[in-house]
Amino acid sequence: MKTMKLLRPLGIAFAAAGTLALGLSLGNSNTTPSLAPPAQAQSSSADLDRAITALRAISTMKANFNQIDRAGNTVAGTMTLKRPGKIRFDYGKDADLLVVSNGKSLYMIDYEVNQVERWPIKSSPLGALLDPNRDVKQFGTLVPTGSSDVLSIDVRDPNKPEFGRINLIFVRKPGAPGGLELTHWVALDAxxxxxxxxxxxxxxxxxVPDSTFTFRDPRRSSRRPG
Known part of the structure; x- marks a missing residue:
């Protein structure tokens, strides 16, 4: 199997997993408020604040990642993040796919067929990661994990299920920004x-130089950037 045959459906599912953050950015004054008991609601709000603080405390970050689709297919690479709103998923020099955000738009570049797909960050589930103050705070719900060291936050607009959702998982870790480390997330589209x-x-x-979040447009050249 060619690498691209595995990567492309994974990339599409990841980069375009619904339009979650579009609904999040628009907001909705009719959202039903939480009916949790006051003490529980206060605790949940505090944990949400801690998670947001941890995300916003990251100025730059690099991490290795494994990306798994619903069929269990897995690819690996390196993620690079830089505030505000910049992110890059590099699948390696032999891959024909690149996912990158320049702070305004999220791009999936397919070098095998010389195509570029673009989504505004507001139309990507990554909005919750790249703009945590807006998305996580407004539409985040704390999910019980059974462990005081693990936080699970489900981010979605309950009035617009067609926009999809993203679930962010944090583990308490001294030395990580805000004392929490983002270990993984799950994106689910419509x-x-x-x-x-x-x-x-x-x-x-x-x-991390800003040039990390640029790419050569394959529609203008058939050559893969080195």
């Missing part, structure tokens, strides 16, 4: 396509 991304070997505060 077609029930599930993509799981697991992170390891986190490196914080590394030097």
């Amino acid at each position: 077609q029930n396509h599930r993509t799981t991304v697991r992170l390891r070997n986190h490196r914080y505060g590394v030097a």
Whole structure:
């Protein structure tokens, strides 16, 4: 099997897993409020605040990732993140796929067929990761995990299920920004396509030039960037 045959459906599911953050960014004043008891609601709100603080405390980060689709197919690569809103998923020099955000738009570049697909960050489930103050705070729900060291936050617009959802998992870790480390997330689109991304070997505060989030447009050249 060619690498691209495995990567492309994974990339599509990951980069375009519904339009979750579009609904999140628009907001909805009719959202039903939580009916949790006051003490529980207060605790949940505090944990949400801690998770948001941890995400916002990351200025730059690199991590290795494994990406798994609903059929169990797995690919690996390196994720690079830089505030505000920049992210890159590099699947290696032999891959024909690149997923990158320049802070405004999220791109999936397919070098095998010389195509580029673009989504505004607001139309990507990554909005919850790249703009945690807006998305996680407004539409995040704490999910019980059975462990005080693990936080699970489900982010979705309950009034717009067609926009999909993303579930962020944090583990308490001294030394990580905000004392929490994002270990993995699961994105689910409106077609029930599930993509799981697991992170390891986190490196914080590394030097990341803005050129990391640029790419050569294959529609203008048939050559893959080196």
